[in-house]
Amino acid sequence: MSGTFGKGHHLHLIDGSAFIFRAYHALPPLTRKSDGLPIGAVSGFCNMIFKMVEDNTGPDAPTHVAVIFDKGSHTFRNDMYDLYKANREAMPEDLRPQIPLTRQATEAFNIACKELEGFEADDIIATLARQAREAGGRCTIISSDKDLMQLVGDGVEMLDAMKNTRIDRDGVFDKFGVYPDRVVDVQALAGDSVDNVPGAPGIGIKTAALLINEYGDLDALLERAEEIKQPKRRQTLIEHADQIRLSRKLVLLDDRTPLDFTLDDLEVREPDSDKLLAFLAEMEFRTLTKRVAEKMGAEMPTIEDTPALPDAPQVDDVPFDTDNYEQVGDAGTLEKWLDAIYEAGHVAIDTETTGLNEMTADLVGISLAVEPGKACYIPLIHKANRGDDLFGSDDLAEGQMDLDTCLGMLKPVLEDPSILKIGQNMKYDVKILAQVGIAMAPIDDTMLMSYAQHAGLHGHGMDALSERYLDHTPIPIKPLLGSGKSAITFDKVPLEDAVKYAAEDADITLRLWKLLKPQLHAAQVTKVYETLERPLVPVLADMERAGIKVDRDTLSRMSNAFSQKMAGLEDEIFGLAGRKFSVGSPKQIGEILFDEMSLDLPDGKKPAKGKSGAWSTGADVLEDLATVHDLPRRILDWRQLDKLKSTYTDALQNHINKDTGRVHTSYSIAGASTGRLASTDPNLQNIPIRSEEGRRIREAFVAEEGKTLVALDYSQIELRILAHIADIPELKQAFADDIDIHALTASEMFNVPLPEMTPDIRRQAKAINFGVIYGISGFGLARNLRIPRAEAQGFIDRYFERFPGIRTYMDDTKAFAKKHGYVQTLFGRRIHTPEIGAKGPRAGFAARAAINAPIQGTAADVIRRAMIRMPDAIRNLPARMLLQVHDELLFEVEQGAEEELISTARKVMEDANEPVVRLDVKLTVDAGQGSNWAEAH
Numbered sequence: 001m002s003g004t005f006g007k008g009h010h011l012h013l014i015d016g017s018a019f020i021f022r023a024y025h026a027l028p029p030l031t032r033k034s035d036g037l038p039i040g041a042v043s044g045f046c047n048m049i050f051k052m053v054e055d056n057t058g059p060d061a062p063t064h065v066a067v068i069f070d071k072g073s074h075t076f077r078n079d080m081y082d083l084y085k086a087n088r089e090a091m092p093e094d095l096r097p098q099i100p101l102t103r104q105a106t107e108a109f110n111i112a113c114k115e116l117e118g119f120e121a122d123d124i125i126a127t128l129a130r131q132a133r134e135a136g137g138r139c140t141i142i143s144s145d146k147d148l149m150q151l152v153g154d155g156v157e158m159l160d161a162m163k164n165t166r167i168d169r170d171g172v173f174d175k176f177g178v179y180p181d182r183v184v185d186v187q188a189l190a191g192d193s194v195d196n197v198p199g200a201p202g203i204g205i206k207t208a209a210l211l212i213n214e215y216g217d218l219d220a221l222l223e224r225a226e227e228i229k230q231p232k233r234r235q236t237l238i239e240h241a242d243q244i245r246l247s248r249k250l251v252l253l254d255d256r257t258p259l260d261f262t263l264d265d266l267e268v269r270e271p272d273s274d275k276l277l278a279f280l281a282e283m284e285f286r287t288l289t290k291r292v293a294e295k296m297g298a299e300m301p302t303i304e305d306t307p308a309l310p311d312a313p314q315v316d317d318v319p320f321d322t323d324n325y326e327q328v329g330d331a332g333t334l335e336k337w338l339d340a341i342y343e344a345g346h347v348a349i350d351t352e353t354t355g356l357n358e359m360t361a362d363l364v365g366i367s368l369a370v371e372p373g374k375a376c377y378i379p380l381i382h383k384a385n386r387g388d389d390l391f392g393s394d395d396l397a398e399g400q401m402d403l404d405t406c407l408g409m410l411k412p413v414l415e416d417p418s419i420l421k422i423g424q425n426m427k428y429d430v431k432i433l434a435q436v437g438i439a440m441a442p443i444d445d446t447m448l449m450s451y452a453q454h455a456g457l458h459g460h461g462m463d464a465l466s467e468r469y470l471d472h473t474p475i476p477i478k479p480l481l482g483s484g485k486s487a488i489t490f491d492k493v494p495l496e497d498a499v500k501y502a503a504e505d506a507d508i509t510l511r512l513w514k515l516l517k518p519q520l521h522a523a524q525v526t527k528v529y530e531t532l533e534r535p536l537v538p539v540l541a542d543m544e545r546a547g548i549k550v551d552r553d554t555l556s557r558m559s560n561a562f563s564q565k566m567a568g569l570e571d572e573i574f575g576l577a578g579r580k581f582s583v584g585s586p587k588q589i590g591e592i593l594f595d596e597m598s599l600d601l602p603d604g605k606k607p608a609k610g611k612s613g614a615w616s617t618g619a620d621v622l623e624d625l626a627t628v629h630d631l632p633r634r635i636l637d638w639r640q641l642d643k644l645k646s647t648y649t650d651a652l653q654n655h656i657n658k659d660t661g662r663v664h665t666s667y668s669i670a671g672a673s674t675g676r677l678a679s680t681d682p683n684l685q686n687i688p689i690r691s692e693e694g695r696r697i698r699e700a701f702v703a704e705e706g707k708t709l710v711a712l713d714y715s716q717i718e719l720r721i722l723a724h725i726a727d728i729p730e731l732k733q734a735f736a737d738d739i740d741i742h743a744l745t746a747s748e749m750f751n752v753p754l755p756e757m758t759p760d761i762r763r764q765a766k767a768i769n770f771g772v773i774y775g776i777s778g779f780g781l782a783r784n785l786r787i788p789r790a791e792a793q794g795f796i797d798r799y800f801e802r803f804p805g806i807r808t809y810m811d812d813t814k815a816f817a818k819k820h821g822y823v824q825t826l827f828g829r830r831i832h833t834p835e836i837g838a839k840g841p842r843a844g845f846a847a848r849a850a851i852n853a854p855i856q857g858t859a860a861d862v863i864r865r866a867m868i869r870m871p872d873a874i875r876n877l878p879a880r881m882l883l884q885v886h887d888e889l890l891f892e893v894e895q896g897a898e899e900e901l902i903s904t905a906r907k908v909m910e911d912a913n914e915p916v917v918r919l920d921v922k923l924t925v926d927a928g929q930g931s932n933w934a935e936a937h
Helices: 016-026 040-055 076-080 096-108 121-134 146-151 169-176 180-190 205-215 218-223 231-239 241-251 273-282 286-296 331-344 403-414 426-435 446-454 462-470 495-522 526-533 536-546 552-577 586-596 619-625 630-654 692-700 717-725 729-736 741-750 759-773 778-785 789-802 804-820 841-873 898-910
Strands: 010-015 064-068 112-114 138-142 156-160 165-167 346-353 363-371 374-379 420-423 443-445 548-550 666-668 678-680 707-714 822-824 830-832 879-885 888-894 925-930
Touching: 010 016, 010 040, 010 121, 016 040, 016 064, 016 096, 040 096, 040 286, 064 121, 076 241, 096 112, 096 273, 121 138, 121 146, 121 156, 146 156, 146 169, 146 180, 165 169, 169 180, 180 205, 180 218, 180 241, 205 218, 218 241, 231 241, 273 286, 331 346, 331 363, 331 374, 331 403, 346 426, 346 495, 363 403, 363 426, 363 495, 374 495, 420 426, 420 495, 426 443, 426 536, 443 446, 443 536, 446 462, 446 495, 446 526, 462 495, 495 526, 526 536, 526 841, 536 666, 536 841, 536 879, 552 630, 552 692, 586 630, 619 630, 630 692, 707 841, 707 898, 717 729, 717 759, 717 804, 717 841, 729 741, 741 759, 741 789, 759 778, 759 789, 778 789, 789 804, 804 822, 804 841, 822 841, 830 841, 841 879, 841 888, 841 898, 888 898, 898 925
Parallel strands: 010 064, 010 138, 064 112, 138 156, 346 420, 420 443
Antiparallel strands: 156 165, 346 363, 363 374, 666 678, 707 888, 707 925, 822 830, 879 888
């Protein structure tokens, strides 16, 4: 049937963007064998389109069809509400080049391909559906997107192609609890965390539907909000009425979109077999090409049998030759390198500096590489003589570029979004270049590529990776800089040596990138790298550069107080020991405990002796002894204070930057195999918070004048993840009912009613709850609670009897690790377990690590996702993110904006798992604020 669209015609509208993302997330990564181009999403998209074509036969077949795409990310809704879709993750890097290919695929199938700047695909679909209905025809929207359900009815229905199920008015009611004409009202109340539609806080779909069904529509509900009996619900609707009305505008689809085509332009057309098969052959879709050729009665085109990309692509065809590296000393030479960079579309870059502290180091030079063996070094401030030259001077060596000239030429390239900048540990280089006014982006990081693929197997430093994967030992730095008092900084290294060393770093980095990048797909960790590792680099760089203010006087007073308390403990220790000795001497402690007092460990044995013949008096030994004697307890308390004093109250004073007055820690992304960040120089993540003294150290971390520190902390996130992963109904229900989980565990285990719970029983349950996550043994729990081992083991045994699902999870996880050599988080992060088959003492450690890794790793992934989304979410607030301490984020915000920050940041954190992972237990975040960190926590 042809002619003007009207009665008897049937329009199919395919939600192209939804097809692409469903194909991308549903299928494993796939690359074109000939060149490594990512094509997984294109493959899935083409198969779905072809299935639609195959299935569309008979009387219900479409007469008109179009695939509708989103064009760009900015629409009229962003003008209405600038935070609309602000939490959306950046498009995965391996999906980006596939988007235009899906347009080509649509055209190859000879299907109309439509998109419109400033409008979403949903708006175009809404407009076409209205036009089809008004013309007397039918319309089927091929999508499962809930936002489109408001269009259903009067000849418009939806088809979920993945499930092959149709969605009519009753289907919409099953989803929303209302019919299509009230879907917008329900969505306005419930909001949408994916699109960042605010809605009414605390009101979900079910409650929204109840309210709309009771009051008729949203306007009536808001007008009569005072009548609502529930105080919290009433207050929410009254206080957030304007926000709810804005949300309605955001979710309401525009069915009057100005289109530059008509329904008649969408008439079904037969594809050109030559064009379609040529496209499929170009993509190297052998199976689909064969099916299409058979369907169309055409000859199968030839697809060359190109060899698959090997697991380790060969990048060593070009030998390393440091004599070929170029020294760039003038603008003309640098210009040639810039031309080569633009032609290649990428560049490996490395910076050389006077030190490892990015906040104080000076930029000495920059090395570049565009292809293996082709690298250069641009020296900038090298001195004419070595630092150990008795008559050396600060004169600059000849053959260098002027610093400002070089940076002026490099800045446009390093900030060009079309040029990929490749580095090893790029966070360092990003911060160094930020110090001289260059915001380098986009980036790739070979260290993080290795980490995403090989966490738990080996280190990810450049030298180690070069030796392992390139069979090349890089030029060592130590002979160039020396050691001890005679050590020099890199600006004093002779240019001839500096060029070879620095340029080689860039060359190695480029070769590692060529090798590791394709392997991301084969290892199925592309999404981990693209969504959890790479986007974190600029976020951490900004946090580290921001730093946090530390009050030197507070630290000094604490050091004095700790000294006095240590002196008091020493008196107690000497009284228990019967004589004075050096409490800081492990050897003397061993003599007192085991020779003079003849103490035994709880198992009746003495600890081992070291090579020197001294007794072992490590923390584990003293913690065991502390369950039976006061002296080791007091020694442990003394050691804790000594550590706090030396590691924090004394040492932190030396870390205060003289220019900023703040402490600037450095985060290691690839330090822990589970994905947890590590903090160094100084380490701010290990400040003890269980002891009063440890908590007091946080008082020295203060807000700037006129500002407030705000801390947001996930509440028991690992226990919530355990409840989900191990599927423990009792724990899930407790979290859903907001019951004290530690009190519940104590009640379940010790048969103590909740009203009769004592702090001591709850403390024991808390230690068991968290201990089980880490695979704690009876020995370990006995140390933590300072109780006999038999009693501690009894606690653990009863715990597993009460929650058998946890034991099942532990056994299943160990079995999986032994079979596959790794475990993984809910987000797909793989943590390798090479020691899982070990014998002896290592076996227990490996098993505990494997059990804990999916839980701790998933928690780490969640907070990474929150951190990555946070800068965009708080961009318009007078606030900045300063620190991450495991499950906590610390912010500094102008006074008066605290509550807005807490509301915004809490939503980002609580929704960070969405939409990739849907947990059975909702994440919750506690918030605090104050003039210092201790008050905020």
